[in-house]
Amino acid sequence: MSNAPESARGSGEGGRRRILVLFAHPSLERSEVNGPLAEATARVEGVTLVDLYAESPTFDFNVDREQARLLAHEVICFMYPLYWYSTPAILKEWQDLVLERGFAYDAAAPALQGKIFFSALTAGGPEAAYCAAGYNHLTIRELLYPLEQMARLCGMIYLPPFALFGARTALEEGRLAGHVADWVRVLEALRDDRLDLAAAAPRTKLNDDLNAIIRGG
Amino acid sequence: MDGMLLHAFVYLAAAVLAVPVANRLGLGSVLGYLIAGILIGPALGLVGSETKDIQQIAEFGVVMMLFLVGLELEPKLLWEMRGRLLGLGGLQVGLTAVAIAAFALWQGLYWGLGLAIGLVFAMSSTAIVIQTLNEKGLTKTEGGRASFAVLLFQDISVIAVLALIPFLARPESLRLAPWLNAPMGQSPAVHGTARLVAGLPDWGYALVVLGAVAVVVLGGHYLSRPLFRYIAESRLREVFTASALLLVVGTALLMTLVGLSPALGTFLAGVVLANSEFRHELRSDIEPFKGILMGIFFITVGAGIDFGILSRDFVTVLGLTLGVMGLKTAVLLVLARLFRLQAGDRWLFALSLAQAGEFGFVLLGFCVQNGVVQGNIARTLSLVIALSMLLTPALFILYERLIAPRLRNGSGPPAADTIDEEGTVVIAGIGRFGQIINRLLVAAGVDTVVLDHRADQIDLLRKLGIKSYYGEASRPDLLHAAGLGRARLFIVAIDDRDRAVEMVEYCRRTYPQVRILARAYDVSHLYLLKRAGADLAMREVYDTSLGMGAAALRELGMHPYKVERMTRAFRRHESEGLAGMYDLWDEDPDIARNLDLQAVIRKHVGTLQDALNADRMQLHDRTERGWTPPSRGFSRESDEWQ
Numbered sequence: 001m002s003n004a005p006e007s008a009r010g011s012g013e014g015g016r017r018r019i020l021v022l023f024a025h026p027s028l029e030r031s032e033v034n035g036p037l038a039e040a041t042a043r044v045e046g047v048t049l050v051d052l053y054a055e056s057p058t059f060d061f062n063v064d065r066e067q068a069r070l071l072a073h074e075v076i077c078f079m080y081p082l083y084w085y086s087t088p089a090i091l092k093e094w095q096d097l098v099l100e101r102g103f104a105y106d107a108a109a110p111a112l113q114g115k116i117f118f119s120a121l122t123a124g125g126p127e128a129a130y131c132a133a134g135y136n137h138l139t140i141r142e143l144l145y146p147l148e149q150m151a152r153l154c155g156m157i158y159l160p161p162f163a164l165f166g167a168r169t170a171l172e173e174g175r176l177a178g179h180v181a182d183w184v185r186v187l188e189a190l191r192d193d194r195l196d197l198a199a200a201a202p203r204t205k206l207n208d209d210l211n212a213i214i215r216g217g
Numbered sequence: 218m219d220g221m222l223l224h225a226f227v228y229l230a231a232a233v234l235a236v237p238v239a240n241r242l243g244l245g246s247v248l249g250y251l252i253a254g255i256l257i258g259p260a261l262g263l264v265g266s267e268t269k270d271i272q273q274i275a276e277f278g279v280v281m282m283l284f285l286v287g288l289e290l291e292p293k294l295l296w297e298m299r300g301r302l303l304g305l306g307g308l309q310v311g312l313t314a315v316a317i318a319a320f321a322l323w324q325g326l327y328w329g330l331g332l333a334i335g336l337v338f339a340m341s342s343t344a345i346v347i348q349t350l351n352e353k354g355l356t357k358t359e360g361g362r363a364s365f366a367v368l369l370f371q372d373i374s375v376i377a378v379l380a381l382i383p384f385l386a387r388p389e390s391l392r393l394a395p396w397l398n399a400p401m402g403q404s405p406a407v408h409g410t411a412r413l414v415a416g417l418p419d420w421g422y423a424l425v426v427l428g429a430v431a432v433v434v435l436g437g438h439y440l441s442r443p444l445f446r447y448i449a450e451s452r453l454r455e456v457f458t459a460s461a462l463l464l465v466v467g468t469a470l471l472m473t474l475v476g477l478s479p480a481l482g483t484f485l486a487g488v489v490l491a492n493s494e495f496r497h498e499l500r501s502d503i504e505p506f507k508g509i510l511m512g513i514f515f516i517t518v519g520a521g522i523d524f525g526i527l528s529r530d531f532v533t534v535l536g537l538t539l540g541v542m543g544l545k546t547a548v549l550l551v552l553a554r555l556f557r558l559q560a561g562d563r564w565l566f567a568l569s570l571a572q573a574g575e576f577g578f579v580l581l582g583f584c585v586q587n588g589v590v591q592g593n594i595a596r597t598l599s600l601v602i603a604l605s606m607l608l609t610p611a612l613f614i615l616y617e618r619l620i621a622p623r624l625r626n627g628s629g630p631p632a633a634d635t636i637d638e639e640g641t642v643v644i645a646g647i648g649r650f651g652q653i654i655n656r657l658l659v660a661a662g663v664d665t666v667v668l669d670h671r672a673d674q675i676d677l678l679r680k681l682g683i684k685s686y687y688g689e690a691s692r693p694d695l696l697h698a699a700g701l702g703r704a705r706l707f708i709v710a711i712d713d714r715d716r717a718v719e720m721v722e723y724c725r726r727t728y729p730q731v732r733i734l735a736r737a738y739d740v741s742h743l744y745l746l747k748r749a750g751a752d753l754a755m756r757e758v759y760d761t762s763l764g765m766g767a768a769a770l771r772e773l774g775m776h777p778y779k780v781e782r783m784t785r786a787f788r789r790h791e792s793e794g795l796a797g798m799y800d801l802w803d804e805d806p807d808i809a810r811n812l813d814l815q816a817v818i819r820k821h822v823g824t825l826q827d828a829l830n831a832d833r834m835q836l837h838d839r840t841e842r843g844w845t846p847p848s849r850g851f852s853r854e855s856d857e858w859q
Contacts, residue, residue, distance in 0.1 A: 058785075060785050062789075
């Protein structure tokens with residue numbers, strides 16, 4: 001592959017990467033985890049948070065604006081609760097409309113070439129269910145193969161999902177604060193180019209032992 | 218005649234000069250009127266003995282004020298506040314009055330006199346406090362709410378105190394059946410007739426009194442509404458105002474005839490009408506009269522202030538003032554702790570209510586009439602009340618500069634306010650258009666206030682259980698009464714085009730913080746509304762027309778989702794066009810003359826077909842796009858053009 005991880009250099013201010021988080025949650029008012037995650041995201045400098053359901057409640061996208069926004073960032077992240085082993089519907093519609101032929105793929109100069117793509121998701125089931133022996137049979141990375149292939153076709157660097165399992169009980173079990181802190185840490189590391197892309201790329205999920213892939217900070 | 222005109226001129230001129238200045242200095246209008254009175258009375262000597270006569274007329278303002286107080290008392294609101302109202306308010310009035318009475322007793326005064334003085338000083342200044350809390354945005358704080366509860370209780374308790382005062386006179390000065398002496402009703406016109414009940418035995422008198430109260434309650438409940446509706450349908454605004462005045466004057470007269478307090482009667486009438494659909498209209502009709510009469514009342518109080526006393530007994534007066542304020546603050550602080558207010562709110566609550574108030578003047582005047590308080594004492598007490606009111610702005614400054622910052626530093630960053638209300642939405646016009654908006658909002662749990670000028674419409678809505686009020690929604694005073702100043706949104710849904718623009722202009726100018734959504738008739742009306750300051754204007758039949766156009770395409774066999782995509786494209790094309798043409802329109806709204814605008818409209822019409830046929834879902838190639846993409850950065854704006 002030509003797109004070695006190291007090609008995603010920041011072209012933002014001071015060599016930093018600019019991060020676009022496309023956030024999709026159809027009933028945010030009931031959210032326990034994604035709400036706090038989104039709030040924390042909005043506070044990280046250099047990150048653009050877009051609430052897709054708020055901006056395009058009728059799934060009617062302004063394709064030019066969406067494409068311009070992609071061009072202005074070096075990292076693209078889908079942030080969502082896992083619905084039927086995939087994204088909520090609006091993100092699929094977004095892919096269908098925004099990632100046009102001639103813009104994202106099959107183009108002389110694919111617009112997203114060399115950018116980093118990954119998911120930040122929450123799943124209701126326990127982590128143990130996401131393996132060959134569990135009731136979901138597949139790992140979370142395997143379930144998201146369509147997104148991984150989408151990224152590959154567009155020439156993007158794919159990172160495994162930043163995932164929280166057992167999300168329905170995370171708040172009462174006191175796992176939320178740590179998860180939010182990890183998320184902010186990952187965003188800052190990606191922004192400042194302190195995240196070891198090569199080491200992270202083969203993982204099943206991004207947030208296993210962050211110390212092993214993040215330098216400093 | 219000359220004399221009357223001259224006096225009216227002097228009084229009004231003093232008010233016009235002093236009140237705005239006082240307001241600007243943050244002293245509030247009550248102090249402004251007092252200062253005006255001081256200017257024309259003790260300071261310049263422009264007015265003299267006639268103040269007494271004028272005061273009698275001005276006291277009718279108190280009657281009106283109590284009518285308005287009654288009108289504001291929605292039983293539901295009272296029930297929700299019952300704990301604070303009775304607990305905080307009752308204890309504040311009771312403890313303060315008793316403490317002052319005890320002090321007076323210790324000083325060797327008659328107990329009745331002491332209690333009367335205590336009750337006079339227990340009242341705080343509703344006018345100053347509410348206005349200041351509003352201006353400083355403290356109404357929604359816990360301290361502000363607690364203050365409001367206490368003020369409301371004081372306002373209500375005035376009724377009881379007025380009834381109680383005649384009993385407090387020394388036995389030797391007590392006249393027969395003191396409560397027969399109508400307090401405000403001793404104007405010459407009714408003086409003779411007040412004896413109507415004089416010859417009756419006790420049981421007969423009791424029957425007459427009960428009958429009069431029944432007339433007010435039942436008449437207010439059953440007769441006033443058909444009457445008001447009938448008058449409203451005549452569309453003669455001044456007749457409605459006249460009938461509102463008639464209601465108040467008539468009630469006052471009836472009460473005077475049977476020897477009851479007219480203030481009590483009109484208060485009762487107000488409470489009876491508090492749930493009526495004409496509430497806002499009545500309030501806005503009576504309020505100007507009340508405002509002027511109360512203003513004159515305060516001027517006469519100011520004119521009657523004896524500065525001789527101040528200079529002779531400076532130390533005594535100042536000591537009394539500080540003593541009263543200190544005592545009230547102490548009582549309030551204890552209550553605040555008892556009712557578990559936070560430290561900051563505790564101080565706000567205690568300092569804001571520490572002064573004596575306008576009701577104090579009213580009660581004091583009534584005490585003098587009934588021989589409870591002697592004139593010379595009353596003059597000193599007036600001075601104390603006025604001084605304590607003058608010191609109030611200083612206390613607010615003390616709270617803001619010294620207490621609030623210190624408390625904030627201690628406890629880290631302030632916690633976010635708990636949102637316990639959806640900001641109120643005022644909807645003007647409840648025809649076919651406004652009704653749907655209101656149904657959606659109410660079903661979503663949003664508090665709305667609905668105004669319409671058609672009494673039959675309001676009547677129907679009320680029968681269907683929709684809270685709505687009669688009134689010409691373009692009247693500024695009515696909009697104010699409906700709470701536009703505190704609303705988050707103002708929705709102009711009326712069908713009168715010119716009036717809609719006027720309302721938007723007025724609201725934008727007077728309440729810049731309120732977001733305005735307006736119903737537009739067509740594109741040029743939409744532009745007019747935008748220019749007048751509407752945040753969002755929507756053409757009234759746009760959505761329906763587009764919807765029926767879409768239905769027609771489906772009828773013709775076009776695939777429904779293709780129709781949906783074309784409809785969306787139409788919308789986008791339309792909103793871009795509208796946004797793009799505004800500047801040209803603004804240069805010259807007359808399309809017939811505006812050649813540039815004509816050219817753009819022609820182009821806009823011409824590009825529509827391309828826009829609809831360029832279907833990006835199937836193109837999948839940027840080079841084949843058949844239409845000009847919208848300019849960058851436009852999208853945010855485009856939501857506002859529909």
